[in-house]
């Protein structure tokens with residue numbers, strides 16, 4: 001516990017009265033309506049965390065609506081998810097992001113020069129749901145569907161600094177200790193062993209303000225955040241695992257650090273991915289996408305030129321800083337009686353360093369752009385795009401669920 005303030009405002013949980021936050025957001029429901037977006041994969045519907053999320057949301061009376069961004073292949077899967085969410089008392093809508101109606105709209109957009117048909121996954125689904133949520137929300141919170149330690153405080157803590165007129169923040173990011181207190185295990189492997197030492201490495205080579213800003217977030221990869229609809233309309237969402245980091249960079253470019261904060265969400269645990277045996281799987285894929293995002297930020301916002309020798313330096317320095325951190329995490333874990341496998345952690349750093357080398361080479365050859373267009377741009381091409389998507393969701397439910 002500390003009360004340290006960094007480059008961005010940090011809202012600690014010394015004694016936050018969660019019921020008071022929920023009551024206050026509820027009072028502001030008409031003036032500043034708030035929505036929640038949950039991206040889900042069909043497989044997640046049968047997992048216990050989602051059931052717990054729904055029962056907690058039923059106690060979180062402050063939300064105007066929940067928008068479920070669903071990745072599902074078949075009509076049966078879609079219908080199953082709509083049925084499943086009938087337990088949720090808050091007004092909600094399921095966006096079948098891969099359904100024929102949504103796809104048809106995306107192909108119409110393509111004909112008009114805005115092509116997001118090649119994007120797949122969470123980024124694209126979040127993009128679609130954001131369009132619908134902005135139709136009638138002042139603020140939008142986002143979180144994943146696999147949170148094991150979920151409580152109704154999450155949306156309340158994320159939304160309060162934004163909807164409270166006395167605070168008026170534009171963006172709020174959650175942070176936490178990714179520690180499972182039952183198994184006494186320290187998780188968050190990619191953040192602790194990759195993002196953090198990589199950011200330190202990049203900052204050693206550049207004084208760019210954006211790196212200082214990125215370092216101020218206590219959990220850069222947290223998928224729990226909230227922002228105003230206005231901001232959500234103006235940022236470009238990355239379509240791959242670089243989503244969280246790329247989004248922070250977009251927020252930096254579209255607002256001022258005075259309007260950005262982070263909030264303590266306590267302890268956190270979720271479903272863990274395997275490390276993966278190559279760069280197209282598991283944590284290795286995640287690390288590769290995040291690294292490419294950092295290289296794009298470096299190219300756009302610093303004076304550094306990405307070259308083979310620059311990448312070589314990054315690779316060597318990252319490895320050293322990653323190994324130094326292991327010593328520190330070990331001390332922290334030992335004093336707290338947490339399980340900590342030092343050898344395994346060393347292997348992660350070796351693997352992540354390899355991904356840096358390979359992804360760096362790829363970046364030099366193809367500095368690919370995975371940022372989707374912002375909503376303001378999409379609306380300039382198709383002014384009623386959000387309404388069309390909303391109508392498509394209603395039509396899907398009518399056609400497939402009322403048989």
Ligand SMILES: O=C(O)[C@H](O)COP(=O)(O)O
Pocket residue numbers: 178187188189190191192221271272273
């Ligand atoms: O935040 C992270 O570091 C990644 O999502 C991996 O998390 P995990 O180690 O908790 O599975």
